[in-house]
Amino acid sequence: MRRDSRDMISVLPGTVAVYADLACPWAHVAVQRLWRTRAELGLDEVVRFDHRAVLLEVINRGSLPKPVIDAEIPVTAEMEPDAGWRLWAEPDWRWPVSRLLAAEAVQAAKEQGLAASEALDRALRRAFFADNACITMRHVVLDVAESSPSVDAAAVGEALDAGRARAATIAQVDDFVSGGVITSPHLFTPDGGSWPNPGVDYQWAGQPGTSPVVLKADDPSVYRRILTRAAEHARE
Numbered sequence: 200m201r202r203d204s205r206d207m208i209s210v211l212p213g214t215v216a217v218y219a220d221l222a223c224p225w226a227h228v229a230v231q232r233l234w235r236t237r238a239e240l241g242l243d244e245v246v247r248f249d250h251r252a253v254l255l256e257v258i259n260r261g262s263l264p265k266p267v268i269d270a271e272i273p274v275t276a277e278m279e280p281d282a283g284w285r286l287w288a289e290p291d292w293r294w295p296v297s298r299l300l301a302a303e304a305v306q307a308a309k310e311q312g313l314a315a316s317e318a319l320d321r322a323l324r325r326a327f328f329a330d331n332a333c334i335t336m337r338h339v340v341l342d343v344a345e346s347s348p349s350v351d352a353a354a355v356g357e358a359l360d361a362g363r364a365r366a367a368t369i370a371q372v373d374d375f376v377s378g379g380v381i382t383s384p385h386l387f388t389p390d391g392g393s394w395p396n397p398g399v400d401y402q403w404a405g406q407p408g409t410s411p412v413v414l415k416a417d418d419p420s421v422y423r424r425i426l427t428r429a430a431e432h433a434r435e
Contacts, residue, residue, distance in 0.1 A: 207379035210389045213433030214249045214313065215425060217320075218374065219384040221298040221305075221334065222263050223255070224275040225396055226384040227324050231282035232397075233386075234321065236422040246429045247313040250320040251371040252302040253383040258375055262296035266408035272328075274401070274412045283329030295327065295335040299368070300359065304340045306367045307358035311351055318349045388425060389432040397421045 210216045215233065219226030230248075237243055255263055269286060276284040287294065295301075301323050308316040326332035326343045333339055337359070344352035358364055374380045386394040398418035404410040 208387045216249045216387040218251045218380045220253045223383040224271040228279045229384040231279045232422045248317040283325045295333045297335045301334040303364040306364035315350045322347045388428045
């Protein structure tokens with residue numbers, strides 16, 4: 200039996216916990232909407248995003264199927280065209296079969312504060328989806344960190360090489376295995392709010408990866424509620 204996620208997921212005041220896989224198109228949409236809505240509400244200095252790993256490669260014991268991502272991108276790109284999208288144009292052998300090191304880098308950046316971590320998370324997503332970067336590779340991850348002004352790339356590299364972020368990353372994956380997190384993305388607010396793939400409902404027309412994705416509902420306004428609730432607890 201899955202337990203109530205509100206009893207399991209701890210969220211600090213003034214933050215939104217963002218559980219997501221770095222190669223998940225729906226999560227790319229969610230991160231884009233979080234950043235835009237936070238700016239629209241004037242909450243850039245009030246609310247931070249606490250990114251936590253959903254590593255589908257660990258959960259599913261296999262690499263993320265490229266046909267699934269290829270089918271989802273046309274739908275998610277229409278939802279948020281400014282997020283940055285490009286169907287994979289590199290040779291298939293460059294496909295990033297793992298996001299473990301990249302997810303560790305996001306956690307390692309937390310040593311510099313959540314602002315650095317959220318900046319690196321967003322940059323890695325854009326590198327993959329918009330630039331077709333193989334974010335499996337250490338040098339690619341560090342190049343992305345180097346391109347992010349608010350991130351100390353050398354410090355991230357040192358943390359990765361020392362393995363300081365591995366345990367925290369795997370512990371976050373366990374939140375999915377134990378039932379606290381049910382999908383990518385899944386957001387949580389300090390008041391106990393649980394928001395799986397916020398505002399979005401979709402289904403596959405047939406077998407995932409060999410059929411179209413059917414978008415049944417999309418309500419971006421839910422992000423105003425998420426950010427507002429996080430901000431209310433930041434001010435308590």
